[in-house]
Structure formats: C-alpha cells, structure tokens
Amino acid sequence: MSYTGPEFESPQPRRPRRGPLTVALAALVPGALLGWGVYEALGDGGSDGEVRTASSASSASSASAASASSASRTASSAPAPAASRGDDGKVSGSPSAPSSGSGALQGKVVVIDPGHNPGNFRHTAEINRQVDIGTNSKECDTTGTSTNDGYTEARFTLDLAHRLRDLLEREGATVKLTHDGDTPPWGPCVDERARIGNAAHADAAISLHADGSDAGNRGFHVILPGSVHAGAADTRPIVGPSHELGVRVAGTYLRETGEPPANYVGGGTGLVTRTDLGGLNLSTVPKVFIECGNMRDNTDAALLTSGTWRQRAAQGISEGIVSFLRDS
Template identity: 45%
Template sequence: MRNHRRAPLTVGLAFAALGALTACGGGPFDQGDDPQGKSAQPPRATGRSAPAAGTGDAPGRDDGALRGRTIVLDPGHNGGNARNPAAINRQVDIGNGRKECDTTGTETRAGYPEHAFTWDVSKRLERLLKERGAKVVLTRPDDNGVGPCINERAEIGNRAGADAALSIHADGASASSHGFHIIEPVAVKGFNARAVPASQRLGRAIRDGYREGTGVPYSNYRGTEALDPRDDLGGLNLSRVPKVFIECGNMKHAGDAAKLSSARFRQKIAESLLDGLRRYFS
C-alpha cells in the first residue's frame, strides 16, 4: 500500500477502485518463468488440482465448506492504470475522507508488475474455488483496463452479497523489508462497522493458511504477527461484507521478488489462499 508509483494528474473514471497496495519483492526470475507474466496463465482445469510441493493435501481437500459461497476476488491495480493518470488520480470518497481512485502499483527490480501478479494469482484462485463449488466474482475482467476505483471495488462485493472478499496485492517497500501481512479494516461509523469482526476472523484464517502453505514469513516491517489494521483504505472502509487485503510479499526484496515472479510459486500462493478461505468457512 505504501510506496505506490502514482501517475501524475487527475480526472474522472467511470469505474471506481480499491485502495491499492504495492507488489512483492524484486529479484531474479526462476528458470522457465516469464518476467512479463505473458505465459503465467492458470493451468487448465482437470477436475481436481494436484497439491503443490510443500502444501500437503490442503489444495486437494474438499470438505464442502466453500460450496455455495460467494467469494469476491479483488486483484489490485490494473494494466492500463499507468497510461491513464488523470483517471486514476481522480479523488473519490472513502468513508472518512478522500483518496485517489486507484494507483499503478509497484514492480520487481526486473520489471514484473504488481498488476500482472495480482491478476495471475486471482485467476488461479478463481479456478480452484470454482472447482469446489464456490461462486466467484472478480472486480475487474482482465489486466488491460483502468481501475475500477477503490469505492467501486468495495461496492462490487456489497452488491454481490459476498460471504467473503479478498483483495490481492504485493508491496513495494524498502529492499530490506520482507514477508507478508494482512490488512484488516478498522470500524468506520456508518459504513463497515458490522462487518469488522467477521473481517478480523477472515484475516486470521487467510494469514494462517498463507503462512503454512507458502512458508513466507510474517512481515518484518508492517503489523503485529502479520496483522495490520488500517482505516485509510476505501476498499475496506466501504465494504459491508467481510473483507481483507493481503500483501503477499515485498516486490523490492530480492528473495520475495524471486518467489512472486515464479509461476510455480504463484500456484502455491493460490492454493494457500484457498486453504485460508476454507478455514474461515469451516
């Protein structure tokens, strides 16, 4: 969420977007990975997903907890944001103030952008959730557009009557900062207060699933035990359904970046987030 690159200007955008964060670490790409994310498409569905190394049997487990649930996945930023600074810098109401419609996000030192990372992970997670009978709503249809703004991203979850909403990001902090953290909402009177207790439970479930499934350590620069309450993000302030953000790692840290840039590791991330959601509903 910090250190976003923002395009200079301001104007309007038909969409509204969610408080965007920055992306995970910036390091060398794993052999065979695509630094631009062009080949990082989710594997074709085969009826069941094979567990990734290090995740045990969690990815393949289906205890029915997700069946019939409506899950909103909010991939941070968008591929067209940087080309439309006037649109994404337009100020929107976030419940307790005003903020930019959206931001461009961050990237690794090798140039792998956060918006591509969040889109790839979201599509992988969408497939896994649908295989388990969940209904999935994405806040954007592709990685080529602009926005939507942070307030509209929240409203998409509200309109869907989501059982849970997850905003997927990666950070752009200093090169010595590493690890992941969950951003939880703080009650904003008249907006999200009723959903905050459930959001906190969701945050802990996602945190535990992600830590166990990926091995990524808790953040050494934000939050306490990887939990970071904030009231400055429109995507959380305006959400009337349980919702949290995850910063999957720091894209400016070499070790985090190498993981986030790996298609194989992004599959592990999706499986770990799936397990976090399953824990929440179980």
C-alpha cells in the same frame, strides 16, 4: 500495493514513496504453523493515535482449529494450473463466472479483487480522480508497484486471482472478480471495488496485493478493517468476521508458502489494522487485503515472479477462505 500509500503508492511506474500507515493488531497466529509457534498478543499505537488491543481467545482458537483441520494438506497437493493457462494465469471467460463445482462451498460467493490494473499506466488522468472513501477522499486507483526488473504488481495480482478463482470454484464457490485486466481497461476505482463485493452479497472478499517497501523488508501481511463510522463508511458490522477471515488466511498462507510474516509491520503477527483504505472502509461484507510479499526485496521478488510459487500462494489463500466459509 506499496505501503508508501497511504492506500497505494503514487501513480508513477515503479517509483514507490513512503508515507503514513496505521500499523497495529494484536493476534495469535496458529501454533501448528511451520516452526513459528504461538504469536504473542500485543497492543500497538498506530500513527493515527489509535491503540490496538490483543485479539480475542475465540479468534485464536478458531484459527488454530482451522489450521489443525487442514494440517494433512501440503503444498505438494495443490492442484496444478489449468493446461491452457500461461505463466500470467490469463484464461478466457467472464470475470464473474458462476461455480460449476459441487464442493463444500456450494451457495457461497467469494469476490476476488486483483489490486490495480495493467491498463492503469495508460489511464493516469482517470485513476487520479478523487473518490469518497468515507473518512476522506483519495485517488480512484494507482498503478501499483513492481519488482526492480519490471514485473508489475498488477500483473502479479491478476495471475494470482485467476489461480485462486480456479481453486475456489473447485470447492463449489461462486467467484466474482472486480476486474479481469482488460474488463474494464483501467481501475475500477477503490469505491467501486467495494461496491462490487457488496452488490454480490459476498460471503467473503479479498483484495490481492504485493508491497513496494524498501529492500530488506520482506514477508507478507494481511490488512484488516478498523472500526470506521464516517460518511458513507460503516465497518462496524464487518470488523469481527473480517478479523476471523484474516487470521485464517494468514495462517494457511504461511503454512503453504513458507513466506514469513512481515518484518517491518504488524509486530511479527502478519496482521495489520488500517482505517484509510477505501476498499475496506466501504465494504459491507467480510473483507481483507493481503500483501503477499515485498516486490522491492530480491528474496521476495524471486518468489513473486515464480508461477510455481504463485500456485502455492493461491492454495494458501484458498484454504484460509474455505476454512472461514465452512465455519461461518
């Protein structure tokens, strides 16, 4: 997802635009992470005039505890992808397969939302349709961004979603995908993506993306829902648990991948709050977005295009979700 949005970049292949964003969140990221230490709490005024305040001590404590409890787990212990999986991670089967595991997450439901869809390039009229996101209307979906060599965000997110699904199902969770590339052949629209998580009564939902910012801008960030109460949107009940989910995912993602927090948004925390994303505004379940890196930066692009690294990324995201669900 390009930060040149406001929600996604313009639906033109590989041509991101820059535009407004709501950056701000003050948070403490776990001190146990690889050499990053304790992030300072800070407040920041977003482009919409809102001022974000520092995250609560309880959120930081929960994130630190989650990191400490899994400190002995390393990227080398991440399960290997299934033998039948190609580099794109494509596997056969329903995008809403029930769990067959017997782990600690039995009874928990996770919805994974792979950002964009490889078929969006062939359905520009459909994805340009305006939908209501509570605060205003936006495009149904967009094509997403790509690396300079043409590796698309939609291809990346779908591969990562398959890897993440495998890991969570091994923990016993029931995992549902909002789409599986060709089912449906485009979209779904951002409002429908939120409704899929709501209808599943998900215990946690995450939308997977990669950014399309300028070269030299690198690193990941997790996007948290801001407080919205307008039209069909009311995020107030999920702001707290979504923040906790985001802090944990940010911490474990950093530890497992070594990818630094973004150097261009979030003030070095790896956390950003936004109120202009339909997938968050319309969610009634705890949900976050993760921008896994910047596809237009050569250093990040080399990671994002590596199947080995994507497995580490899936492991980091999985551990954050598992930690959140075990303690919720």
